[in-house]
């Protein structure tokens with residue numbers, strides 16, 4: 417894949433691009449028109465900590481066209497490091513923004529991943545909210561290597577422009593880096609739990625909690641099994657604090 421369209425700032429060595437929703441949609445539109453594989457990652461502090469330890473994941477983020485600042489930890493860290501970002505670009509909100517733009521532009525979306533039936537329900541929600549959006553296909557599948565060829569064929573046969581992959585990080589991002597070119601899709605985005613939110617499987621934090629930057633705490637309370645993953649967050653904060661100066 418080619419290089420990123422805008423220079424990255426780095427948080428603990430991991431690239432982050434200072435782009436807005438609007439600019440992201442602009443890039444997606446350009447890439448759909450041009451064709452060829454383009455990867456977008458939605459980077460939160462858990463990604464940063466994982467990529468510092470996982471060489472393959474780090475390499476994928478390095479070659480991604482856009483590493484979007486997802487999660488309040490990223491925006492706080494950037495501000496603290498003297499490189500404030502203009503916007504936080506969250507995966508699930510981006511999916512809705514893409515669906516809205518896709519309805520206008522005719523981009524064909526494919527929803528890959530999540531538990532069986534969830535992508536289908538998420539597609540139903542998007543079709544209802546964004547009249548005229550083309551969902552070219554949905555499929556749960558799995559990131560296991562033996563499923564790779566079948567999934568690539570499905571996505572290609574659907575004539576996909578934008579492939580949304582919900583296998584969680586880093587599996588979704590590794591999958592996109594490895595397979596996107598053969599799917600024929602112009603853009604591949606790892607979207608984490610976005611289909612679960614859209615389908616209503618997992619409740620989204622109320623807007624006021626999101627606004628004050630405590631969605632991570634809400635997620636921890638609603639999905640307590642996340643505590644292990646969130647253990648890296650204090651470490652992330654400490655490393656950022658120590659990095660200054």
Ligand code: UDP
Nearest residue numbers: 529530531558559582583584585608609612
């Ligand atoms: N998932 C999946 N197959 C797998 C592992 C995960 O479809 O082998 C899905 C899972 O059902 C969920 C999403 O990947 O919809 C990951 O959600 P999570 O909220 O963990 O994402 P993150 O926090 O990484 O953004």
